[in-house]
Amino acid sequence: MSKHALLSPSSSHRWLNCPPSLRLGQKYDDTTSSYAAEGTEAHLLGEYKLKTLLGMRAKDPTANLEYYNEEMEECAESYATYILELLEDAKTRCSDPLILIEQRLDYSKYAEGGYGTGDCIIVSDDTLHVIDYKHGTGILVDANDNSQMKLYGLGALELFDGIYDIETVSMTIYQPRRNNISTFTLSKNELYKWANEVLIPTAKLALDGEGEFKCGxxxxxxxxxxxxxxxxxxxxxxxxxxxxxxxxxxxxxxxxxxxxxxxxxxxxxxxxxxxxxxxxRGKQWHGFKLVEGRSNRKYINEEEVIKLVKTNGYDPYDHKIKGITAMEKTLGKARFSELLSDLVEKPKGKPTLVPESDKRPAINTAVDDFKEN
CATH class of the missing domain: 1.10.287 (Helix Hairpins)
Incomplete structure (x- = not known):
């Protein structure tokens, strides 16, 4: 069995918008990256921290994590703490809420062969809450109308709708390295409506290699x-x-x-x-050739360089304060905030032109300021 479903939740944003891309992409080999590997390890650590916090038996994976560092440790702990807070909040509405960790979620009723894994599911009477951990920093992930989260929601409903009187489905993205917690909530009926009117017909188009190509x-x-x-x-x-x-x-x-x-x-x-x-790989492009790009000089043996420079009476080191990110990693986020929060500021960013859909507030221009005065 393939590790991932063809109509997977993580690629749903693509195949729902451009159905033919699903089959077109099958001729290419699967690839991975160090970022994906790091994300997988962060999930393992987060799962361990959460289970430990809940009193469940779990094996500490730290010794086998290639990308483990203090930042990953802090992210995993903050994730576990956040889930515990959600669980405590659920207990105010339900005497015995149910929590599931790394739960397989099957939505094949709507998209043939479709399934995924929900990082955390909390069920409390009429509310189903799906939480997904994101370790990446490159793209800020928004839960609003997020197809991956809606597929997880449908898979969770397949497990619990009928057992619980679920009316509302909440979906949360927890992305600690971007200080991003994003939640999208809709009614169960609205989610079913999307599944029937959008997901079912589009998933069929994708599997059949049909539909229109669309860029985005x-x-x-x-x-x-x-x-x-x-x-x-x-x-x-x-x-x-x-x-x-x-x-x-x-x-x-x-x-x-x-x-x-x-x-x-x-x-x-x-x-x-x-x-x-x-x-x-040997391909010849007409009118082009491979050449060596520019490169920078580097020391062959740094220890020998240090020794010789010192012997001749010079200082081989460049002494300067660590950057904020490096300093935060050295001290840890909590200690960094305790010691240096009053000595750190974030200047205004350089103006940039973005679509109106961007969530950042618009800034005032000189013309705007003149009009206000």
Whole structure:
């Protein structure tokens, strides 16, 4: 049996928006990364911490964790504490709430062969709460209308709807390294409505290799992103502007380009990476060749360098204060906050133009300030 379902929760954002990508991606080998491995280990540690806190027997995995560090320890402990707080809150509404850890959740009733693993499930009378731990820092994960979380919710309902009088499904993303706790709540009937009207027909299209190709942020994790013709055509639409300077373009033209520019940059980067990796395997690209890139000098033997520099009366070391991240890792988050919170500030970030859907508040420009005065 495959380790992951074909219609998996983690890839659902992609196959629900671009159904044909499911079958298209099958011709590519599965790959992993150090980030994924680190995330898996963080889940193992979090599971152990939570079970220990709940008085369950569990084996400490720390000795076998390749990516274990103080930050992972703190994240796992904070996750376990957060779940315990949710459980205590559930007890205020239910005398004996049920908690399940690393529970298999099957939603194959709606998407053939579909299943996943819920990090934590809490059932308390009329409320079903699904919690998913995210260890990554690259992408801030939002629980709002999150398809992965809704699939977990459906799988959990398959287990408990009928046994409990569930009316509400809450879904929470716990992402400690981004200081992100995001919760999305909807009624059981709303979730079933989504399953019947959206999930069932789209999952069938995906399995049949049918439906329309569609580009979006879900392309980032698509196996065929380097060679997808639809993605290429979508991004090359910008060529109609012939890369004219902005003053020549109408406002509507600039706005259309802005809406696509991030995807265009991502696509171009993917193409360059694909072409390079193919060339390294022997592929010949007409008009291009492999050369050595720029490199920096490095010491062959640092200990010998230190010895010789000291012998000649010089200091080989660069003495400076640790950066905030390094200092926080040295002291630990709690001790760092205790000692240095009054000596750390976060300056305003550099202005950047983003879509209106971005959650960050808009900043005032000089023109706005003038109007207010």
């Amino acid at each position: 942020d879900w392309c980032v994790f698509c196996k065929s992103k380097h060679e997808c013709r639809h993605r290429a055509e979508y991004n090359l639409e910008l060529a109609k502007y012939e890369f004219k300077l902005p003053p020549i373009l109408e406002d509507e033209d600039v706005e259309e380009i802005l809406s696509k520019i991030d995807e265009l940059v991502s696509w171009a980067s993917n193409i360059k990476d694909y072409a390079l990796q193919s060339a390294l």
